[in-house]
Amino acid sequence: MSRYRRYDGGDPLAPPVDLAEALDAIGQDVMAGSSPERAMREFLRRGGQDRTGLDDLARRVAERRREILERHDLDGTMREVRRLLDTAVTAERGQLARDITMDDGDRAFRELRLENLPTSTASAVSELSDYDWQSREAREAYEQIKDLLGRELLDQRFAGMKQALEGATEEDRAAVQEMLSDLNDLLEKHARSDGSPEATAEVDRAFAEFMDKHGDFFPENPQNVDELVDALAQRAAAAQRMLASMTPEQRAELMELSQQAFGSPGLMEQLARMDANLQALRPGEDWSGSETFEGGEGLGLGDGTGALQDLAQLDALADQLSQSYGGARLDDVDLDALARQLGDEAAVDARTLQELERALRDSGYLRRGSDGELRLSPKAMRQLGKSLLRDVADRMSGRSGARETRTSGLAGEPSGATRRWEFGDTEPWDVPRTITNAVLRDGGSPVRLRIDDVEVGETEARTQAAVALLVDTSFSMAMDGRWVPMKRTSLALHQLIRSRFRGDRLQLIGFGRHAEVMEIEQLTALDARWAKGTNLHHALLLANRFFRQHPNAQPVLLVVTDGEPTAHLEPDGEVWFAYPPDPVTIAHTVRELDGSARLGAQVTFFRLGEDPGLARFIDSMARRAGGRMVSPELDDLGVAVVGSYLGSRGPGTSYRDHFADWPGGRGFWA
Incomplete structure (x- = not known):
């Protein structure tokens, strides 16, 4: 005998939960200094653009509790x-x-x-x-x-x-x-x-x-x-x-x-x-x-007891929705109790959040380190980088009509590498790889192709590039709201090179009181440091060493900073700091910048902030190295850096030309 009951699982035709928005929000918070666990909790509390969050459900629980007390007496x-x-x-x-x-x-x-x-x-x-x-x-x-x-x-x-x-x-x-x-x-x-x-x-x-x-x-x-x-x-x-x-x-x-x-x-x-x-x-x-109880609607003994049970249930729901206790999971939320108190729609919203939390934990985007703390996995970093790069591409396309390039290396010649086909690709299919993907997926004949099986051969467009991205990690960057845009820019460029220009080499160098080479995971998780000093000299030393390690590649030097050099590295390895900038520090920095120019580096400085003195100094540095200075708005930093990189790879013309007629581009290119 079959039994039927009312379906209470929400829209049966609704698509699976979309992790892109959640991952982007979590990544933003992580780059701002939050832990992935705390960032995930914060997103689940806030909710998404079209998704109710825990805070809204908790507010409705509190309103329901207040309504019972204000409406009734005993x-x-x-x-x-x-x-x-x-x-x-x-x-x-x-x-x-x-x-x-x-x-x-x-x-x-x-x-x-x-x-x-x-x-x-x-x-x-x-x-x-x-x-x-x-x-x-x-x-x-x-x-x-x-x-x-x-x-x-x-x-x-x-x-x-x-x-x-x-x-x-x-x-x-x-x-x-x-x-x-x-x-x-x-x-x-x-x-x-x-x-x-x-x-x-x-x-x-x-x-x-x-x-x-x-x-x-x-x-x-x-x-x-x-x-x-x-x-x-x-x-x-x-x-x-x-x-x-x-x-x-x-x-x-x-x-x-x-x-x-x-x-x-x-x-x-x-x-x-x-x-x-x-x-x-x-x-x-x-x-x-x-x-x-403060209301005027009298309750009998049974109904009054039921009201007290409702209040206890609402208190339990408030505790569950707060997720403030050790080992809290959204699976702890009593969906039946939530439906009784707030209606079926609230239970569906909570169930969606539960599914989102499980998907984030089970999809491989978050992984637990040896210390027990959650961290963004390489898979999450790639997904976040794709999202940031997509945003950069949209801004570029909307402002200049520039299109993404999908090729790498020397013009027209196959590079020997393949990649997944994406909408808009015109490269020829790599038939052996495509058929192999289909066979490995189904494990036999007949072979049935799916769009995910298709791979295309990459072609080469120019010489390999060695790209050094130098990002200022002094405390002023965090204090003035430039910390997250700097990290977003680094991640977008990292994703672009790793996915589309895999023949190029990228080195990320952070410089504060001293400089250090960083992996992208290390940079995106970096907390602001209260340490005085902007040691561009040390960062240029590391960049030039990187360029010399790739003698056959075109050096590309990209420097993001909001201050003049105030520190340099002494011969014994100690850091010398002075503010205002000491002439000795300036001399050390200029000498190393000249070394970059001798190596043939294409140099671009990205100046953040409106200090006229800083603008004059960086402009003179850029002119000395035969490069240029860009003064983007924070929201356009990623566009500027990625655009400069792509321009450095174009034959015969600077990518600067593509941005010359950007609407609203006042002061974008100095």
Whole structure:
């Protein structure tokens, strides 16, 4: 037999989660100094452009909690009891006035008794417990009070009992009393169990017998005694929190009224026994908390307990959505509880975030290092580099009509390398590689080609280049907001050379108080350093050494900086620092720059900042080396650096010419 239920998994035609936006945001934060773990958490909190984040779900949880407290109060049962009492007294007074057969003395005594009832509702109900009602309507109203109290007290511990026992007979009430007595016997047997196989089997038998006899009272259908205890303890603890949330006067009246439930104190005694058993079995539940209800819509005992359970569930959801505890994962979020409190759409949003987190962890973009910390994997660096390079290409295309070049090496000749076909490629297919890819994928015949199998042969366009990208890592770069654009630019150029110009060689050199050669992973994860000094001299030393290691390649020197040289390397390897720049430091730097020029390097300085003195100095340095200075806006730094690199590879013309007519390019090329 097939079973069907409502689909609650969101849009079944929705595409898989897109990691590109998440990876780009995580990469940005990592380059700004955040750890990958923290960056991932931050993205999941913020959400994406078209994706709800944890912060929004947490805000809605807080609003739902506030709505419950501001809308309701806990006086609903007392109000209903007061109404029924007033109905009974009014009907009785009318009956006494109409009954002409009654003895005048008896009438006067009854009227006096009704007239002098206590102002307390609970005391008035107790006072009338032995009253001989003359009015049938009054008697029914008073009996409704006892019935209502019994059903409300049961509804506090067993959700839905108030409605289930409406119009119940004496036999029904007796069945409830028997169920409570048997339940307490079961709970006490479970508490006495020592956990041995024999004791556990005995408890299991007792549980099975209890459910066979009283299972209709438990529609949630617990499968074992622990599930039964969990459900009952959560509800009973909420009932205790409701009592604690009442005013002392409300609490005292309710306790007094409870003795009238079903016309005897027996029900209250069994419930008190059950509460004690549950608290002993589940001491970890919140049995003593309280809330402040400020609204005007009265809640009965059962509904009030349900509201306290809702508040507890909302608190748990807020904790889960905060992800602020050790080992937190989005899989911890209770989607069923979220759907109950905020609706199915919220649960779908949370499920999407769960899938995104799993995809980020399982896709290989994040990997855990030997120290246990998450790091961006090489795969993530490539993907992030592609995204940054795509952004650079879009900016170039939108401003100048320049197109990406897909060739490398000497003009027109095959380089011997192949790569995956991409839309727009005009190079010939490499048939052996394409067929091999299809065979390896399917493992047999017939061979079925897919677009992912196709590889094309690369052709060479010019001589190999040795590219040295020198990036300023002094603290002023971080202080003035240039840290992340510098890293983005480095990653974009790294990706371009590794993917499209694989015959070229790239060396990344960071220079602050001293200079060092860096791998791209090291540079993108570099934290800002509070160290004085801009040691361009040391960086040029390393660049020239790199150029000499590749004598057959065209040297390309790209320097990104926001300050004049204030440090140089002494012969003994010590760093000399002086501010304002010392003439000796300038001389060392110029001498090494002349060395780059003698090696034939094509030199471009990228000046960040508006300091006129810096502009004059860097311009003179660039002219001395036969190069140029570029002063891009931060958003255009990547375009400028990549454009300069591509221009250095073009035959016979500088890439500068392509940017000459850029709209909004005021001051772009100095």
